[in-house]
Amino acid sequence: MNGLSLRLKHDPGVELDARSISSELFALGRDEVRCCPLKTIGGRGMILLGDLFDIDDAPTQHLQLAGDLRRFHGIGTGWSAGDLRVDGPVGDAFCSGMSGGTATLAGSARLRACQQLRGGSVTIDGNVGDDLGAPYVGRVSGMSGGTVVVRGAAGRYAGFRMRRGTIIILGDCEGGLGLEMVAGTLIVGGSARGEVGASMNRGTIILGHPAEFSEICFTRPRECRLGIARLIADQLPEEAASIAKMLRGPIWRRLGDLSAGGKGEIWTGVNA
Amino acid sequence: MTIRPTESEPLVVAGVPIERTFAEAFDMKATRVILTAHDRQWVSESAAAMVGFGTSIIACGIEIAVERELAPEETPDGRPGVAILAFAVSGKELDKQIARRAGQCVLTCPTTALFAGLGGTTKVPLGKTLRYFGDGYQSSKVIGGRRYWRIPVMDGEFLCEAETARVDAVGGGNFLLLGRSLDRVLDACRASTEAIRPLAGVITPFPGGATRSGSKVGSKYKALFASTNEAYCPSLHGLVNQPFGDEVEAIVEIVIDGMTPQQVAHAMRVGIEAACHRVGPAGLVGVTAGNYGGKLGRHHFHLEEVLG
Numbered sequence: 001m002n003g004l005s006l007r008l009k010h011d012p013g014v015e016l017d018a019r020s021i022s023s024e025l026f027a028l029g030r031d032e033v034r035c036c037p038l039k040t041i042g043g044r045g046m047i048l049l050g051d052l053f054d055i056d057d058a059p060t061q062h063l064q065l066a067g068d069l070r071r072f073h074g075i076g077t078g079w080s081a082g083d084l085r086v087d088g089p090v091g092d093a094f095c096s097g098m099s100g101g102t103a104t105l106a107g108s109a110r111l112r113a114c115q116q117l118r119g120g121s122v123t124i125d126g127n128v129g130d131d132l133g134a135p136y137v138g139r140v141s142g143m144s145g146g147t148v149v150v151r152g153a154a155g156r157y158a159g160f161r162m163r164r165g166t167i168i169i170l171g172d173c174e175g176g177l178g179l180e181m182v183a184g185t186l187i188v189g190g191s192a193r194g195e196v197g198a199s200m201n202r203g204t205i206i207l208g209h210p211a212e213f214s215e216i217c218f219t220r221p222r223e224c225r226l227g228i229a230r231l232i233a234d235q236l237p238e239e240a241a242s243i244a245k246m247l248r249g250p251i252w253r254r255l256g257d258l259s260a261g262g263k264g265e266i267w268t269g270v271n272a
Numbered sequence: 273m274t275i276r277p278t279e280s281e282p283l284v285v286a287g288v289p290i291e292r293t294f295a296e297a298f299d300m301k302a303t304r305v306i307l308t309a310h311d312r313q314w315v316s317e318s319a320a321a322m323v324g325f326g327t328s329i330i331a332c333g334i335e336i337a338v339e340r341e342l343a344p345e346e347t348p349d350g351r352p353g354v355a356i357l358a359f360a361v362s363g364k365e366l367d368k369q370i371a372r373r374a375g376q377c378v379l380t381c382p383t384t385a386l387f388a389g390l391g392g393t394t395k396v397p398l399g400k401t402l403r404y405f406g407d408g409y410q411s412s413k414v415i416g417g418r419r420y421w422r423i424p425v426m427d428g429e430f431l432c433e434a435e436t437a438r439v440d441a442v443g444g445g446n447f448l449l450l451g452r453s454l455d456r457v458l459d460a461c462r463a464s465t466e467a468i469r470p471l472a473g474v475i476t477p478f479p480g481g482a483t484r485s486g487s488k489v490g491s492k493y494k495a496l497f498a499s500t501n502e503a504y505c506p507s508l509h510g511l512v513n514q515p516f517g518d519e520v521e522a523i524v525e526i527v528i529d530g531m532t533p534q535q536v537a538h539a540m541r542v543g544i545e546a547a548c549h550r551v552g553p554a555g556l557v558g559v560t561a562g563n564y565g566g567k568l569g570r571h572h573f574h575l576e577e578v579l580g
Contacts, residue, residue, distance in 0.1 A: 145414075164414065185413060202411060227308075227349040227385045227431035228422055231415045234348075248350075263409065 002026065003058030004033065008067025008088075012052055015041040015091070019074035021049075023082050023101065025063060030055065041073065061101075070110065076103050079120060092129075095122050097136075098146065108152065117143040117165060127152035130174075133167050134160040141182045143167070149237055159186040162203065170239050178205045181264060185232065189243050200257050200264035206232070207268045208243050218256035218266065225250050229267070283576050286548040289558040290575050291515075295446045295540065296563035297571040300335075300359040301366045302441030302531055303396045304389030306342065307378060308353035315341075318384045319354045321377035326358070326369075327478045328527075330487070330498050334369040335359045335443060335529050337475035348387045349431065355389050357475045359443045359529045363394065366438055371401045374432070379405065379423070385431040388418070392437030399423070399432030442571050445528035445536035447561045448486065448504065449547050454522040456555030460547035461524045467546035473531040474539040486525045489564055501562070520557045533571055540578045 004025055017039040025033055034050030049055070058064050061082035069075065073091035076084050079098040086094075089107040099118040108126030114133045132154050133143035141163040153171035163182040168189075175194025178186050183203040192211040197218070233247035246269035254266045283290040307322065309315040319338050326336035336358040347353040360366035378384050379402055386398055399421030403410045406423040412434070413420050419434035449464070451457020465481030468474060476482070491499035502512045506520050526543050530536035544559055561575055 183411075204413070224428060226422075226429065227351075228413055228415075228420060228429075230349045231420065232413070235416050263411070 002060040003062040003064075005056040005058040005064040006049070006053040006066070007056070008053055008065075008069065010052070011068065012038075012047055012071055014043065014045070014047075015071050015073065016047065017041055017074060018069075018072035018091070019077040019093075019096075021063075021065070021072070021075045022077055023063070023079050023084070026061060026082060038072075069107075073110075079103060089126065094124075095120075098122065111155070114143060114146075114148050114167075117146045117148065119145045119165075121146060122148045124148070124150045125152070127171070128154050128158075130155035130157055131160055132158040132169075133162050133165070143184065151239060153190065154188075158188075159184070159205075162186065168236065168240060177211075178203070178264075180260075181205070183264075187232075187236070187240070187243060189240055197257060197264060197266050199260040199262070201260065201262045203264050205264070205266045206243065206247070207266065208246065210268060210270060211266075213254060213266070214257075214259075217259045218254040219258070221252040221254050221268070223250050224253050226253075283579065285545055285559070285579060287553040288548040288556045289553075290544070290579060291558060291560040292574070292576050293561050294563055294566070294575065295444070295561035295573040296566060296569040297442050297444040297446075297533075297536060297573060298361075298569040299571075300329075300361060300441050300443035300529065301363045301438050302357060302359045302443075302529070303366060303370060303436050303438040304339065305356050305358070305370070305374070305398065305436055306347060306353055306387040306389045307356060308342075308347045308349055308351040308385045308387070309381070310351060310383035312352045314381060314383050315352050315354055318378050318381035319356060321381065322373045323356060323477075324377070326373075327483070329359070329361055329365075329443070333360065333365055334373075335475070335477040336369075336373070337477045339472070339475055340470065349385055351385070357473075357529070357531070359441055359475075359477075361443075363396075363438055367396050370396050370398070370436075374398055375402050375405070379425070379430050379432070382427050387433045388436035390437040390439060392439055394438050395435040396438045397435055400434045402430075402432055403434075439531065441529065441531050442533050442536050443529040444569060445530060445540055445571075445573055446525055447540055447544055447559055447575070448523055448525045449559060450516055450520045450557040451522045451524070451551075452519060452555055452557055456551050457522045457524055460551045460556055461526065463546040463550035464526050464543035468526070468528065468539045468543045471535070471539050471542065473535040475529050476526055477529060478527055482524045482526050484522075484524055486523070486562055489568070504562075515560070516557060525562060533573075536571070537573055537578050540573055540575075544575070544579065 036049040037046040066087040069090045074093045076095040081101045084103040092111045094109040094113040100120045103122045105124045111129040112131045113128045135142035142161040145165045150169045156174040157176040162184045166185045168187045170189040172190035173192045178197040181200040181203045187206040189208040196211045229247040233244040251267045339355040339357045342353040403421040423430040461482045487498040488501040
């Protein structure tokens with residue numbers, strides 16, 4: 001089977017482990033897809049995919065989902081190739097461990113979206129909950145590649161321990177942005193609440209608005225023009241035009257987190 | 273005129289006889305880098321250093337020159353720049369020379385940055401080796417699938433793409449301008465190199481695009497594997513066998529390296545036509561090309577085909 005369209009028929013009534021809704025479905029026949037089980041979370045039951053979704057064909061290497069999928073957790077886990085499109089909100093751990101292909105969510109995602117992302121490109125039109133791009137529980141480092149664009153707002157700890165790749169959040173962020181960041185690039189177009197970049201080791205946090213910095217954790221800001229900023233600006237989506245404009249001019253750069261021996265950096269457009 | 277025709281139909285451009293012979297060229301490895309800087313002065317200073325001592329693989333290890341100037345809107349970081357083409361006999365030598373020149377001539381020059389100018393799977397390291405100069409303070413970013421290294425230096429940071437690519441190419445396309453006087457052959461030479469300069473994918477690596485020391489393979493001295501080509505030294509006329517008469521006073525050779533055989537052939541045609549039209553038969557006794565009997569180089573650029 002080349003492509004699949006799954007339209008939710010009714011609410012499952014329980015929280016479901018939906019990790020099997022992944023690019024591996026492309027390798028299954030229509031009957032196998034219908035019989036694909038989704039385990040209930042916190043219970044011992046399971047529901048077959050065919051009992052919950054109307055299943056149709058879709059273009060090659062496209063998986064399209066539609067409906068209110070807030071009770072479905074882990075959609076797109078390990079996604080490796082092809083296009084995933086979801087129309088509607090999803091539960092936790094959207095595109096967890098994804099390594100390639102593209103994913104588009106026309107809705108919001110709950111906790112731990114894109115955790116341990118390794119590659120590919122994810123676009124989320126709505127908001128995301130806490131721990132965007134964070135590591136799996138117990139892992140030392142989080143997201144290790146790929147690009148995530150969130151058009152809405154993000155919860156706490158976005159980019160927690162991220163190691164590579166790029167996260168672009170066009171809306172606001174709750175506290176803990178870039179906490180213990182290992183490397184990578186974290187861009188926020190809206191306001192970042194609370195302390196930013198605490199205990200960051202390396203990597204770059206780019207802020208479109210002034211934020212809170214600990215004077216003892218980061219160096220005093222220095223004005224500079226960086227060639228790399230221009231290259232980043234050229235890759236930003238159209239919606240991030242204000243950030244792109246900022247990056248093409250002089251920026252203010254802080255280094256830290258000094259308290260953690262870090263060599264990370266935070267860029268802002270103004271000395272604030 | 274004593275250029276010996278090999279066909280009954282004379283080959284002539286703007287009244288200048290063209291010998292029916294061929295230029296013999298070789299397989300080489302090539303790469304392109306994009307060098308940018310804060311302003312045109314620093315671009316030129318750094319580029320001059322990087323392409324310096326890069327005329328011939330015989331002793332320089334590499335043939336390298338500026339391919340063309342780039343406007344700010346043509347460069348990755350929006351600053352003025354140049355595209356530089358480099359050719360070597362092996363990928364290993366190319367890697368070595370590019371890394372050395374990037375390290376000593378670009379990294380050292382204020383405000384510069386260095387980027388890949390070619391895509392491909394076979395890589396030539398740039399920032400991948402230079403990053404260690406950062407002594408632990410270097411950092412990298414992957415943007416659009418390409419890795420860039422940022423090395424802190426005294427004027428800010430040196431931005432250098434991790435790698436560029438290398439491709440198979442052609443080195444040693446050539447033609448010789450046989451002049452009636454030194455002034456006229458230099459005039460013809462200038463016309464040639466000016467005409468070739470804007471062409472994409474080719475360079476003329478010798479000073480001013482031309483050389484007066486065309487060489488033959490081997491020497492009476494065992495240590496040398498190339499020596500002066502006495503058959504084309506007018507000052508030895510009458511002493512050695514030469515394919516021209518005493519009306520030839522001076523000769524210069526235009527050597528062309530190119531990314532493809534087609535680009536080399538096109539550059540040869542453009543260069544020959546420009547020279548012939550500039551000075552005509554009053555300035556040039558003829559045009560010929562250098563070869564080694566066709567036994568050394570795989571690429572043979574026959575002048576009648578190039579000009580056809």
